[in-house]
Amino acid sequence: MSSPKTIRWGILATGGIAQTFTKDLLVDPTTRGVTNVKHTVVAAASSSSKTRAEQFLKDTGSPSDAKAYGSYDELVKDANIDIIYIATPHSHHYQNAMLCLEAGKNVLCEKAFTVNAAQTRALAAKAKEKDLFLMEAVWTRYFPLSIYVRDLITSGRIGPVARVFADNSMASNPEETWSDGKNRMVNPDLAGGALLDLGIYSLTWVFQTLYHTQPVDTRQPPKVLAALKSYGQTGSADEATTILLTFPRPAEAGGDAHAIATTSLRIATAPGGKDDVPGIRIQGPKGEIQVFPPAFRPTRTRLVLKDGTVEDKQWPLPGPGKGSGWYNGFGGSLQSEGEGQGMFWEADEAATALVEGKKEGKYEGLAESILIMEVMDEARKQGGLVYPDKIETTEYPVQL
Known part of the structure; x- marks a missing residue:
């Protein structure tokens, strides 16, 4: 049996969802029967300060040699990163994901993928142009x-x-x-x-x-x-x-x-x-x-x-197990001791795709992500809901 391939992650943003994802990411994959890939965190970036990124790495139990950055621009230039997980609000996904793709980085981007379908289409086109992996992090699909x-x-x-x-x-x-x-x-x-x-x-x-x-x-x-x-x-x-x-x-x-x-x-x-x-x-x-x-x-x-x-x-969720002293959760609530949140399965899929040379997710490809964004566009149109131009635009770069 070949040894698992280690995928090196960069984490863009340091809020609650990023912390939950990263803690799940670093759980030994064999606890959920995964043997083809492993994960490590090599860098994280906060838009507010390097200090905040340093604290995030400590709080999530990331490796001691992981780099902390005080800007997303610095993160995407790190040559040691295989893929970047984007954990900003969805209003910022388009600008953040385009930054990563333009820098030649594979991307797993939190849901909702973008604010509208035009933005998702533009990201998909950029990923294809750059021959990069791009996937919406709809974690539930991979349970x-x-x-x-x-x-x-x-x-x-x-x-x-x-x-x-x-x-x-x-x-x-x-x-x-x-x-x-x-x-x-x-x-x-x-x-x-x-x-x-x-x-x-x-x-x-x-x-x-x-x-x-x-x-x-x-x-x-x-x-x-x-x-x-x-x-x-x-x-x-x-x-x-x-x-x-x-x-x-x-x-x-x-x-x-x-x-x-x-x-x-x-x-x-x-x-x-x-x-x-x-x-x-x-x-x-x-x-x-x-x-x-x-x-x-x-x-x-x-x-x-x-x-x-x-x-x-x-369907209990796996993790380090009882007696591990390890906890994860989101929004101020924790799961039972040793029980993962469940975000590791989407990370396993992204990592496996990288190993196999695939460019999109197995259980939700880019065309389906675009179609769902189109449905939400139509719902907003029928309801008269429009967001500010700066976050609906497909222009890049735009300062938010």
């Missing part, structure tokens, strides 16, 4: 749970999918929680609102079950009908968005299929955080697949068939 759900669909156990309900909502009190309006969830200058930050997961479940599972040569983009509720304080962010999608399909494949993707800042997928009702329901003539919240990090599924069969499955 074994998600692979199982897609396999259930393609096996035909519920028949051709006819309808999907998918929700990702967070039950916040935005006027109190983000009273100054500057938080990325409500700030128009950071492309705030429910759709791009939360709704991307609702659309992820719709697309990975009702589009990605169709044959590549016959699947078609959906028709989109959307309703958007503006957030009162800013008026330039959405508080809630509902999208009805019709996926054209030949009669022999079940005919047209419907999906409803919903998201809200103010109401919960499952009230009280009990997560006892399915946030995703994938329905066919023979039964349905239920996925329980949170949509972004689910750990429980249920298959309910027309013949009375019920199959419940738990």
Whole structure:
């Protein structure tokens, strides 16, 4: 057996999601059965100061010789980096990713990929021009749970999918929680609102079950009908968005299929955080697949068939394990001791692609990322939601 290939990562930005990703990244891959690749962090950059990058490297347990930079320009010039993970707000993804690609760096970029489809198309074109790997970090697609759900669909156990309900909502009190309006969830200058930050997961479940599972040569983009509720304080962010999608399909494949993707800042997928009702329901003539919240990090599924069969499955997340003294989490909450967040699987996919010479992700290629951005563009258009020109533009470079 050949030894695993070590992929050298640079981390662009040092906020909460970057810390969660990096801690997961450095977990021994053999704890999740991965033996072809390993990961290391060789550099991190903060746009505010080198000191902050140094502290980030210490906090995440990165190697002691990892370099700290006080600017993204310095990071992309580091010759020891194989791939850069971008963890800035999605309002900044286009400018940051273009910086990396122009410097000849492979990129794994947080979701939502960009603010609009034109930006994603421009990044994809640049990656192709430079012969570089580029992938949207939709981590949920790479969970074994998600692979199982897609396999259930393609096996035909519920028949051709006819309808999907998918929700990702967070039950916040935005006027109190983000009273100054500057938080990325409500700030128009950071492309705030429910759709791009939360709704991307609702659309992820719709697309990975009702589009990605169709044959590549016959699947078609959906028709989109959307309703958007503006957030009162800013008026330039959405508080809630509902999208009805019709996926054209030949009669022999079940005919047209419907999906409803919903998201809200103010109401919960499952009230009280009990997560006892399915946030995703994938329905066919023979039964349905239920996925329980949170949509972004689910750990429980249920298959309910027309013949009375019920199959419940738990999907615990691997990691260093109990007794390790290691913890990871996000947004102020930690998972159980030794349990990873689940971001390592997308890192494994990116690393494997680099080793194999592939230029995009296995479970969501660039064309599908672009299509999902187009759906969000259309939802915003129908709801009248426009962000400032400086973050909608495809011009580069633009100072944000």
